[in-house]
Amino acid sequence: MVITAATRVLAGAGVASPRVDAELLTAHVLGVSRSRLLTAPPPDAAQCAEIDRLVAARRTRIPLQHLTGTAPFYGHEFEVGPGVFVPRFETELLVEWALQHVPGEKTRIVDLCGGSGAIAVAVAQQQSEVYCVEQSPAALRWLRRNVARLAPDVRVVEGDATDPAVLRGLDGTVDLVLSNPPYVPEGAPVDVEVAVHDPHDAVFAGADGLALMPGLVGRATDLLRPGGWLGIEHDDTQGASLPELIRATGRFDAVTDHRDLAGRPRFVTGRRMAD
Structure with a gap:
């Protein structure tokens, strides 16, 4: 009853x-x-x-996860609340793709725009070295709590994911760069839970939702070793525009867009070519 x-x-x-x-x-x-x-x-x-x-x-319309205090993601329970983007099931598809591209030897992975730490924790393996970059002070509080509890070897980095100075010492050495950045076009219709309770800067990114993408792709280009892989989640309106942006750099091959279980464009991947 x-x-x-x-x-x-x-x-x-x-x-x-x-x-x-x-x-x-x-x-x-x-x-x-x-x-x-x-x-x-x-x-x-x-x-x-x-x-x-x-x-x-x-x-x-307070998010369910804010009321329970946790959000499930890829077999883990992440602590979430005001100030951090609640991880979504759809992002698990990017994680599954990433784990298929982890080399057998020790792997270096960078998660840009880490938020709650969902991707970084999910891809952390015994032989991996994982860095998670986040700028928002509010999100960083949740990120640090989740990493400390679920994957203490993940290295949290405070900084702008598009800043060339962030993790500069890793340039040319990273096997995988992953990101679930802000990508929703301003003014696009979203659920009340997202519009009111998710951090605006973690959801929206300019008129076409691509405002951060050139900077993220540029940073990934520098971080990745030749043969390393990039994976970025995106809006379902960007299944052609974001792959084209990546191809236009001339630094990636095997650029492929991937669909979610509902058949919508969901994330794009590409392999770093040698200079």
């Missing part, structure tokens, strides 16, 4: 997945996984009151 009532409230508020959110909030309060709800004891009065409070907050 609690979940049914919560689902009704969230559906009326326009939440995209009301039943799932109602179950996840209930599971959070009960301290069980969503899959254990059927066998969990019913909530007591205090737990019902807490579920009602969280549902009322979710009804105002």
Whole structure:
């Protein structure tokens, strides 16, 4: 009954997945996984009151992950909240591609625009050396907490991901550069949760969403060794424009755009050519 009532409230508020959110909030309060709800004891009065409070907050479109305090990503639970972009399932496709391109020997990886640290933590392997670059002070607080808890060997770097001075000592030595940067065009329609609660600078990037891309591609070009790989997530309107931007540098071959499970352009990859 609690979940049914919560689902009704969230559906009326326009939440995209009301039943799932109602179950996840209930599971959070009960301290069980969503899959254990059927066998969990019913909530007591205090737990019902807490579920009602969280549902009322979710009804105002506060992100589910801000209410539970965590976001799942590639088998990990990341701490998230105001000031940091909540990692999305779609980005796991970039991680899966990246792990297929990790050389057998010790690998050096750079994650530009690291946010919560989701990509950096997910690709960290026993034989890898991973650097995660982030500029936002608010995001850095979440990034450092996640790295300390989940992958303490990841090296957090505070700085502008497009600045040639950042990680200059690694130029020409990196095997993989990955990025999930701001890429949504200004004015594009987005969910209330994104428009109000995700950091604006972590989502939007100019009229076409490509404002940061030349700087990111330029920085990746310098960081990568010949034969190293670049992977950048992008907006579904940029499936042609971003690959063309990368090809136009004359520094990458095998430039390929990849689609997500819904068939939408999602991320682009390319291999650094020798100078």
